[in-house]
Amino acid sequence: MNSQRYFLLLLVLAVSIGGSIFARAQSATNTQLDHFDLTAVDKSLDPCVDFYQYTCKKWIDSNPIPGDQPTWSHGSKLNLWNQGVLRDVLEKASADDPERDLVNQKIGDYYASCMDESAINSKGIAALKPELDRIDALKQKSQLPAEVAHLHAITAALAQATDSGAKTPLFGFGSSQDLDDASKVVAAADQGGLGLPDRDYYLKDDAKSAETRQQYIAFIRKTQELLGDSPAQAEAHAKVIMDTETALAKASMDIVQRRDPANLNHKMSLKELQALTPHFSWDEYLKAMGGAPPTIHYLVATPDFLRGVDQIIATDSFDDLKTYLRWQLVNASGTLLTTAFADERFDFYGRKLTGQKEQRPRWRRCTQAVDRDLGEALGEAYVDRTFGADGKQRMLNLVHALEESLGKDIEQLDWMTPATKKEALIKLHKIEDKIGYPNKWRDYSSVKIIRGDALGNAYCSGEFEFKRGLAKIGKPVDRGEWLMTPPTVDAYYDPQLNTINFPAGILQPPFFDKSADDAANFGAIGAVIGHELTHGFDDEGRKFDPNGNLRDWWTDADNKEFEGRAKCVADEYSSFEATPGTKLNGKLTLGENTADNGGARIALIALQSTLAAAGKSAETEDGFTPEQRFFIAYGQVWCSSWTPQFLRLVAQSNPHSPPQFRVNGVVQNMPEFQKAFNCKKGQPMVSDNACHVW
Numbered sequence: 001m002n003s004q005r006y007f008l009l010l011l012v013l014a015v016s017i018g019g020s021i022f023a024r025a026q027s028a029t030n031t032q033l034d035h036f037d038l039t040a041v042d043k044s045l046d047p048c049v050d051f052y053q054y055t056c057k058k059w060i061d062s063n064p065i066p067g068d069q070p071t072w073s074h075g076s077k078l079n080l081w082n083q084g085v086l087r088d089v090l091e092k093a094s095a096d097d098p099e100r101d102l103v104n105q106k107i108g109d110y111y112a113s114c115m116d117e118s119a120i121n122s123k124g125i126a127a128l129k130p131e132l133d134r135i136d137a138l139k140q141k142s143q144l145p146a147e148v149a150h151l152h153a154i155t156a157a158l159a160q161a162t163d164s165g166a167k168t169p170l171f172g173f174g175s176s177q178d179l180d181d182a183s184k185v186v187a188a189a190d191q192g193g194l195g196l197p198d199r200d201y202y203l204k205d206d207a208k209s210a211e212t213r214q215q216y217i218a219f220i221r222k223t224q225e226l227l228g229d230s231p232a233q234a235e236a237h238a239k240v241i242m243d244t245e246t247a248l249a250k251a252s253m254d255i256v257q258r259r260d261p262a263n264l265n266h267k268m269s270l271k272e273l274q275a276l277t278p279h280f281s282w283d284e285y286l287k288a289m290g291g292a293p294p295t296i297h298y299l300v301a302t303p304d305f306l307r308g309v310d311q312i313i314a315t316d317s318f319d320d321l322k323t324y325l326r327w328q329l330v331n332a333s334g335t336l337l338t339t340a341f342a343d344e345r346f347d348f349y350g351r352k353l354t355g356q357k358e359q360r361p362r363w364r365r366c367t368q369a370v371d372r373d374l375g376e377a378l379g380e381a382y383v384d385r386t387f388g389a390d391g392k393q394r395m396l397n398l399v400h401a402l403e404e405s406l407g408k409d410i411e412q413l414d415w416m417t418p419a420t421k422k423e424a425l426i427k428l429h430k431i432e433d434k435i436g437y438p439n440k441w442r443d444y445s446s447v448k449i450i451r452g453d454a455l456g457n458a459y460c461s462g463e464f465e466f467k468r469g470l471a472k473i474g475k476p477v478d479r480g481e482w483l484m485t486p487p488t489v490d491a492y493y494d495p496q497l498n499t500i501n502f503p504a505g506i507l508q509p510p511f512f513d514k515s516a517d518d519a520a521n522f523g524a525i526g527a528v529i530g531h532e533l534t535h536g537f538d539d540e541g542r543k544f545d546p547n548g549n550l551r552d553w554w555t556d557a558d559n560k561e562f563e564g565r566a567k568c569v570a571d572e573y574s575s576f577e578a579t580p581g582t583k584l585n586g587k588l589t590l591g592e593n594t595a596d597n598g599g600a601r602i603a604l605i606a607l608q609s610t611l612a613a614a615g616k617s618a619e620t621e622d623g624f625t626p627e628q629r630f631f632i633a634y635g636q637v638w639c640s641s642w643t644p645q646f647l648r649l650v651a652q653s654n655p656h657s658p659p660q661f662r663v664n665g666v667v668q669n670m671p672e673f674q675k676a677f678n679c680k681k682g683q684p685m686v687s688d689n690a691c692h693v694w
């Protein structure tokens, strides 16, 4: 449970493994990866008016959103291509071959079980029965902690945490690096327990939020009926569930406050933790997990939230609490239940929340499930097929060029004192670069995967992952571990390990293209590298020192300067309207926007020094200068189409700005852009009040 993560892209809501009979298998091998393309710019448009449209309009016009997606982009295409590679691996592995090795048995049987929709349907809710029986058999509230521990173990992987908190019943529990001493792994508890994306969905009183709540209640009601409730019972149960989740939402810390790590840093002894929840025994909870982990203290992200949980346990009836737990279990499991369950789940989380018209074909959902649950077993095969040693070396060269560029940028800053610059450079030089895949692959040999038990396989692999997390408590930090699987189209900075991480999955066109020139690669993957590096120095990342400890290494004067500059960025993005009536939240997206702005600037500086060293600074291509090609590549990787529903969801609960603002918000702050395209003061891509942090 790393509380601090900085991803490049969006955490797309995981919707539905399950499936409709209309889902068609689509041949992924037909997917063509997009390459950098200068002919894709729309020369009839003025780049200084709307650069995103200039670079992306043609692409957007010819790439409508497929019905089974809420958004469509180069990243989505690459993701589909990657999944095609994985599908081929999984289809071969799932052949009933007695010669298969253990890894192929596990990934193959997991995939085959997930794909067998008719077997899942004929089993019906019998697949859930052992778990439902456990909840039904509870006799008194004192038995709750043991059952909550069990539910946490089997559902933590299925119900993945987001920036708003854990998605497991009542709260989240796991391991984390300590915030003050990153060399220590401690036990950690966080808020959780909600079925809607964020606490605000329960609390905001605008018409759209009220409508979403009604849709959510209808979804709960239908799911309860599928479990055997009469319509009247389902109605009553849905009310109980919504009331409980609303009480949890009220006790939750909001997503903007959660961005300040100091707000999440509460060290407690077991006794102090217990004092937060007189009606919930931590001894019982920990005993059910095999004993209290030998932790130096408990890192409690949100003590007020746990007080709220205690209040709910104290005042809700025992039956109501069981109703809530049953719902949480079923909702987490819904993607691997029958078509009827999965369709209801998709109708809410897919159709209503994200505007997706139909479910993705079943092979894609099942491939994603194997990637989630046995990711490094599958990832090893992906890397074998796609990632060569030459790719790693060229990527490392780019990373080193960007690191050098950020170093120069820091040295030349006019607003930072020498004392803080010195510390910043120490931190920069200590950043470790992780490219492609882990050096040591995870060993899944203790995970039992049984062909024909789709749900059981997910529970079993989830429990393995949960226990693997707990086993880290009290041990030295494993610096080699990755938070993303190798085929993932994304990247991240880890402030507590002080590492930048680029999975093999993103090191493909158009992000990283061996056939493209330097200008294109610096504008695409170069800006991504710059983005991750800058996260080490954004409003959150800057609070961690070179060793990943939460420690203030800034002078007061520099702190003040930084805050003023960051406020400029926050105000700028708060003025952007994502979709009519929904503006961006500049404070929520501040870290990402800072990283986008800094990343693009240092990538451009890196390109310019690389070209100067090679004597190629003036080489044009199709009439475009290297700087122009750089910005076009930067814009092109973000070309995308979105449903209005998904735009709204992201603007409300995701720390990333939607792509058009990731492009235009950055270029309007850059005199280098305005010079490259000869933009004039007063044009929209020339900000009157350009923000500059890094």
Ligand SMILES: [Zn+2]
Pocket (backbone or CB within 6 Å): 006, 007, 008, 009, 531, 535, 592, 595
């Ligand atoms: Zn980021």
